[in-house]
Amino acid sequence: MPEPHYQELVCAVARAIPSGRVSTYGxxxxxxxxxxxxxxxxxxxxxxxxxxxxxxxxxxxxxxxxIHFHTPTMMEELLRAEGVExxxxxxxxxxxxxxxxxxxxxxxxxxxx
DNA sequence: TGTTTGACCACGG
DNA sequence: GCCGTGGCCAAAC
Numbered sequence: 301m302p303e304p305h306y307q308e309l310v311c312a313v314a315r316a317i318p319s320g321r322v323s324t325y326g327x328x329x330x331x332x333x334x335x336x337x338x339x340x341x342x343x344x345x346x347x348x349x350x351x352x353x354x355x356x357x358x359x360x361x362x363x364x365x366x367i368h369f370h371t372p373t374m375m376e377e378l379l380r381a382e383g384v385e386x387x388x389x390x391x392x393x394x395x396x397x398x399x400x401x402x403x404x405x406x407x408x409x410x411x412x413x
Numbered sequence: 414t415g416t417t418t419g420a421c422c423a424c425g426g
Numbered sequence: 427g428c429c430g431t432g433g434c435c436a437a438a439c
Contacts, residue, residue, distance in 0.1 A: 306436085326422050329434085336434035337421035343436095345420060358421065365420035375420095 306332075310340050311349035312411035313401050314356060320382045321399035322355050322391055331401040341365070354378040361394030 309332050317323050325337040344353045345368060354375040358364040366375040366389065376386045385392035401409075 324422090325420070329421080334434095335436090337423095338419060338434060339421090339436075341420040343420095346436095353420080356420075359423095363420090368420055 306335055306339060307343040307346055307348065308413050309334070309411050310343035311351040312413060313405075314344070314351035314353060315349075315412075316401065316405060317352060317355040317399050319352075319355075320384060320397070322357050322361070322379070322384065322394070322397050323399045323401060324357060324359050326359055327398075327400055327402070328356070331405070352378075355382075355399075357391055357394075361391035361398075363389045363391070 310328060313328050313331060314323075325340040328340045329335055329337045340356070344351065344356060344365065347353065347368075353365060354363075354369070356365065363375050363379075363386065366372055369375050376389070379386050379391070384397060391397060
C-alpha cells in the first residue's frame with residue numbers, strides 16, 4: 301500500500317469540515333503533525349481533490365484564499381450559502397464557527413482516501 | 414543544480 | 427496590539 305500523499309491527507313481533513321463551519325490552515329497542519337500551514341495552502345492550491353477549500357481560512361478568519369477561486373467573490377458566496385456571515389473578506393463570529401480537527405476528529409482518526 | 418516563492422503561523426521584542 | 431524572523435517543504439524557474 302502506497303503511503304498517502306500530503307495533499308490527500310489535507311483533502312481528507314478538509315472534507316471532514318462540516319457545512320457552516322470553518323477551519324484554518326494552521327489547525328489542519330497541526331492536526332496532521334506534518335508539514336506546515338504553508339503546505340496546507342499549497343495542497344489546496346493544487347486543487348486536485350474535491351475538497352471544500354472555501355471552508356479553510358487563515359487564523360484571523362480572513363478569506364485569504366479567495367484570490368485563487370474562479371471569481372474573487374466565489375469563496376464568500378459559498379460560505380454565505382452555508383450560513384456563514386462574511387464581512388470585509390472576514391468570517392463573522394469566527395471564534396465560534398471555528399472547527400478544530402484535533403477536537404472533532406481526535407488523535408486516532410484515519411483519513412478516508 | 415540552487416534559489417525563490419507561497420491560499421501560513423508561532424514567537425520574541 | 428504591531429513588526430521582523432524563522433520554519434515548514436514542494437514546485438517553479
